[in-house]
Amino acid sequence: MGLGIGELAIGAAIVVVAIAAIYFIAIYNNLVRQRNEARNAWAQIDVQLRRRHDLIPNLVESVKGYATHEKSTLDAVVQARNAALSAKGPAASGEAEGLLGAALGKLFALAEAYPDLKANQNFLALQEELASTENKIGFARQYYNDAATRYNNAREVFPANLIAGSFEPAELFEITVAAQREAPQVKLS
Template identity: 45%
Template sequence: MGKKLIIPIIILVLIAVFLGGTYNRLVEGDERVKSAWAQVENQLKRRADLIPNLVEVVKGYAEHEKEVLTGITEARTKFNSANTPQEYAEANAEFNRAITNLYAVVENYPELKANQNFTELQYELAGTENRIATERMRYNEEVEKFNRTIRRFPTNIIANIFGFEQWQYFEIDQEETEVPEVNF
């Protein structure tokens, strides 16, 4: 009787090890995606915090350009209320349009282009845009790995049992792929 139980026990242990290992891989992948997303949020927040400083410098030179400044304020508000990658992508697109409009206003004020505060903020913003692009790429890579993992057999069965779902990519609008032309 004892020998008959050994084989089923071994099979059950192997199944438990397989399930546990697969579950742990899914948790690890899920956490990598969350961590990557947190980095995207950090950089988007950094940009959102830089924009008001840039606006304040421009305000001194362009009092009558309220429309552009209002657009930036609205874009920042939309960013602050975003919760999902899709909402952040939409807020990001609105920010990009607002910044492009801001730079168009700056073209009309040569003395503003020479302002040291404006120049420093512009460099900070450019660096932040690069960080956002890098973190967005890292996030999307982690999403791709995780989504691929939970779609593969037999991991997909375990992912469904434990409620793991695909993550959403942080995609940009087609408009954003066109680089605005700004000359200083």
């Protein structure tokens, strides 16, 4: 006995649908994997940013005792830190962290004028920790941006873009250097 045309067609249709389903599952799972990788990478940045934020109150405390006349600089650091703490998402965080970096830069520049502060062990240790954290933020950002770009590419190429509707694109994390845009402060005395 042989198979009729109709049976063959049904068989072929089943095979095609099965292949399409497997393909769809593979694409979907790949998107999930890439998205999770980007999320994990973001978590890595978050750990380093939190470390930076945690170090700042101690730094401000140790500077306060020596540089009593620099309240405005210290306040600026505290404010920038609080703004960075409440910033959500890569874009907002990037800007807030840029401002915080600029404020910290000013604080360290100011410390140069206080020899006692510069010799303080606690201050030195904090400065070192902050520098090392800065480095780590840089590498975490590098890894996150790579993972986010890979994920964004994966969800934009055909045919993944047909089913990527529920997958939000990942924002890249760039720390904007706000210090360059600010007008230089001129003190007339």
